[in-house]
Amino acid sequence: MKTEDIRKLSDEELQGELVRLKRHLYDLRSQAVTEKLENPSQLGKTKRDVARVKTVIRERLAN
Numbered sequence: 197m198k199t200e201d202i203r204k205l206s207d208e209e210l211q212g213e214l215v216r217l218k219r220h221l222y223d224l225r226s227q228a229v230t231e232k233l234e235n236p237s238q239l240g241k242t243k244r245d246v247a248r249v250k251t252v253i254r255e256r257l258a259n
Contacts, residue, residue: 197245202252210256214249217242 197213205213221242227233 197248199248199252202248205252207253207256210249210253214246214253217246217249221246 202210202213221239224233224239224242228236228239233239
């Protein structure tokens with residue numbers, strides 16, 4: 197997800213997206229442990245998406 201798209205979301209949608217991404221990251225980690233992860237690069241991409249969402253939330257709280 198691009199930063200431009202994240203900035204367009206409302207505060208409630210950002211919180212929902214953060215919960216969804218964290219749940220997805222948990223699922224990916226459990227798949228990695230059981231060696232069923234097809235695309236290991238998904239872990240890094242999801243971590244970056246979580247960081248982007250958290251950054252936008254933090255920016256909005258500062259303003």
